[in-house]
Amino acid sequence: MAALDIIGALLVLLGSLFLFLGALGILRMPDLYNRMQTGTKATTLGNMLTLVGLGLLEPAWLPKICLIILFVLITNPLSSHALARAAHRAGYPLAAGSVTDALREDEQAGGIEPGSTACQVRDPGSDPQPEVAE
Amino acid sequence: MKRLGLFLFITAALWLFWLVFVGNLDPQEMLVGAVAAALVTLLRSGQPCLLENVNFLNPRRVFMALAYIPYMIWAIIVANLDVARRVVQPRLDINPGIVRIKTRLKNPVARMILANSITLTPGTLTVEVSGDDLYIHWIDVHAQDSEAASREIAAGFEKYLEVIFG
């Protein structure tokens, strides 16, 4: 039992380190898409490792913890893909040092349908600051 | 026959979920869960199901589907270590861009799993899907060419998914 406890504690520590690194990543990265890469994906592994470690500390709860991991694995790519797609359609640009943007080129060449026109972002790149109406 | 198999599969999956949610093996709970799972499956049986034209009875496919899970976990761990290395370096070592890759998969479920797998491995993120093309945001672009990028990003997953979904 002691061995299981030690392995679980190590996994928890490693996982929380990954959680911390993911949060550090979203603070350091230059643009939205890179933040999505480091932020949501590195924290997915941190989440999985931490939950598996906690499950090893308390083996009776393992099925429910596996269910939580399953939900995270299903919903996380869905939400980040939806966010990336919506942001790209709304016209948020890539960072200055980016190499290539095949999607923008193909959109302008008319190869695929352009982004939806229902939503016009007034100033892509930073928050539209509304005038205060007091 | 095929519809019956699908019915039993979905009912069993829902029942398993119920049991994990409830958390004990009381016969009363198990009975109620089985009835509820069968009822839910019956109520939605008229609608089209994504898994309808997938045949899981082939042992080779089952084996590949089981082998896909450790492969996926290994890919996630390797890619995560790579991204973590990039985050902690004092100078950001990134080279981002959006590339276009082509997929050979025809089945919509297989495409969904491919796109989600690409999104789940750090370093690559599916931004848009259009026809056979997937537009991937890549944190370290070393192949702008569509063919080479497809080989590097998607080939590993496609090898498994092609067998699973035939």
Add this chain to the structure above:
Amino acid sequence: MIIVDILICLVLLAAGVGAMLQRNLVASSVLVGVVSLMVSILFLRIGAPDVAMTEAAIGAGLSTVIFLIAVRRTEEEEQ
């Protein structure tokens, strides 16, 4: 354990003050969602799991959606 409590309370306070000072309505509603998330952790800490569950479901899940719908409607009204 007290360290975790202090960190959570710091996040809670910063998110609450940020929600008040923030000019952008969407960002403000996201911050309100964070506040209710932290409050649900604090409810867990003081031993009220049912309240925490309700707070997590309503506060962090549903109220963000309702705030966003309201912001969208007001924007349409203004234009």
Add this chain to the structure above:
Amino acid sequence: MVDRVLILAMALAGAGMLLALIRLLRGPNIPSRAVALDVLTLITMPVMVGLAITSGRVIYLDVALVYGILSFLGVISLARYFDQGV
């Protein structure tokens, strides 16, 4: 021993929360804030499960479960806010 490691891990996760909150407060545009919200929810789930372990009550796990099901609702609704309106 294990308890101390758990508290250390939770403190590390709490520091991560603080960093994500800085991005949430500063973030130049709304999708960046949505990413920060996603990270915050992902960090919160292990913290909730850790609290369940340290207090030893299985009902605390259900809170994390409910939150895991509902957490992506906020991010999806933010994405739809950009795409075509909620």
